[in-house]
Amino acid sequence: MTVIMxxxxxxxxxxxxxxxxxxxxxVIPSExxxxxxxxTYMFIYWPVNLVxxxxxxxxxxxxxxxxxxxxxxxxxxxxxxxxxxxxxxxWEEAARARNGNPNAEKxxxxxxxxxxxxxxxxxxxxxxxxxxxxxxxxxxxxxxxIPFDAVxxxxxxxxxxxxxxxxxxAVGSFxxxxxxxxxxxxxxxxxxxxxxxLRALFFLTENPLAQIVIYNYLVGNPLMSNPYTIFFVVAAxxxxxxxxSYEIIRRxxxxxxxxxxxxxxxxx
Numbered sequence: 001m002t003v004i005m006x007x008x009x010x011x012x013x014x015x016x017x018x019x020x021x022x023x024x025x026x027v028i029p030s031e032x033x034x035x036x037x038x039x040t041y042m043f044i045y046w047p048v049n050l051v052x053x054x055x056x057x058x059x060x061x062x063x064x065x066x067x068x069x070x071x072x073x074x075x076x077x078x079x080x081x082x083x084x085x086x087x088x089x090x091w092e093e094a095a096r097a098r099n100g101n102p103n104a105e106k107x108x109x110x111x112x113x114x115x116x117x118x119x120x121x122x123x124x125x126x127x128x129x130x131x132x133x134x135x136x137x138x139x140x141x142x143x144x145x146i147p148f149d150a151v152x153x154x155x156x157x158x159x160x161x162x163x164x165x166x167x168x169x170a171v172g173s174f175x176x177x178x179x180x181x182x183x184x185x186x187x188x189x190x191x192x193x194x195x196x197x198l199r200a201l202f203f204l205t206e207n208p209l210a211q212i213v214i215y216n217y218l219v220g221n222p223l224m225s226n227p228y229t230i231f232f233v234v235a236a237x238x239x240x241x242x243x244x245s246y247e248i249i250r251r252x253x254x255x256x257x258x259x260x261x262x263x264x265x266x267x268x
Contacts (some may be wrong), residue, residue, distance in 0.1 A: 007040040012060070015040075016068045023072020023149055024079070030069060030148045034177055035184025037061045058181055065177035073152040073169045080156025129155065134164035141172025148176065 007015045015037050022028045038061050129136050137160070140151045155165050 007037060012064045015061075015064050016071075019065060019068025020072045020075065023069070023152065024075050030072065031180050034061070034065045034180035035187065037065055038181035038184035039188040058178070058185060061181040062174055062178035065181060066174035069148055069173040069177060070166075070170055072149070073173070074166065076149055076152030077156040077162065077165060080153040084153070084157050129158050129160040133160065134168040137165055137168035138172050141169060141176055144179070148173075 006018060010017070015033075018033050019030060022030055022033055038058060132139075137151065137155060140146050141148070152169075
C-alpha cells in the first residue's frame with residue numbers, strides 16, 4: 001500500500017500514524033510524507049477549499065503533519081538518548097584522543113573510520129548545541145536541506161536538555177510542515193496534473209502539429225513520463241545536502257581545533 005493510499009484510507013489518523021512511524025524507523029524522510037500528504041488532501045478537501053475560500057487542505061496537512069513531527073521528534077530523541085548516547089560517548093572520547101590514542105591504530109580501517117567520524121560528528125554537535133542551545137535546533141528545523149529525523153536523533157545523542165529541544169522543535173515543526181505540504185501540492189500540480197491534461201489534449205486535438213509538440217514534450221522529459229520521480233529526486237537532494245553540510249562543518253571544526261592546539265602547544 002502506497003503512502004497516498006494509506007492516507008486516503010485512514011484519513012488524518014493515518015497521516016499522523018505515518019509521520020510517527022517514519023520518525024521511529026527513519027527510513028523514509030518525513031519530508032516525503034508531508035509532500036504526499038499535501039497531494040492527498042488536495043484531492044479530498046478541494047470542495048471545502050472552494051466553500052471556505054482558502055486552502056483548508058494545506059492548513060490541515062500542516063497542522064496534522066506538525067503534530068506528527070512533534071511526536072516523532074520526542075520518540076527519536078529518547079530512543080537516541082537512552083540507546084545511543086552511552087555508545088556514542090565512547091566514540092566521542094575516541095575522537096578527542098585520536099591524535100595520541102594508540103588503541104585507535106589497532107582497529108580496522110572501516111571500524112576506525114566509523115568510530116572517528118561519528119565521534120567527530122557528536123563532538124561538533126555537542127559544542128554547537130552547548131553554545132547555541134534551542135536556537136541551533138530551531139535553525140536546523142527551519143533549514144530545508146537538513147532532514148527532520150536526523151536532527152531529532154542527533155540531538156538525542158548530544159547533551160542538550162529535552163525542554164529547549166522540544167520547545168524549538170514545536171516552533172519549527174509547523175512552518176516546515178506547511179512548506180513541504182505546499183511543495184508536494186505544487187509539484188503534483190506541475191508534474192502530474194499538467195501532463196495528464198496534455199495527454200487528454202493529445203487525444204482530443206485533431207491538429208497534427210499540436211500532437212507532435214505535446215508528444216515530444218511528454219516523452220523527452222523523464223519527469224513528465226514518470227512524474228513521481230520528482231519526489232525521490234527531492235529525497236536524494238536532501239540526503240546529499242546533509243552530507244555536504246556535515247563535511248563543511250566538520251572541516252571548519254577541525255581547522256579551528258588545529259589552530260587551537262597550535263596556540264596551546266606552539267611548534268618549536
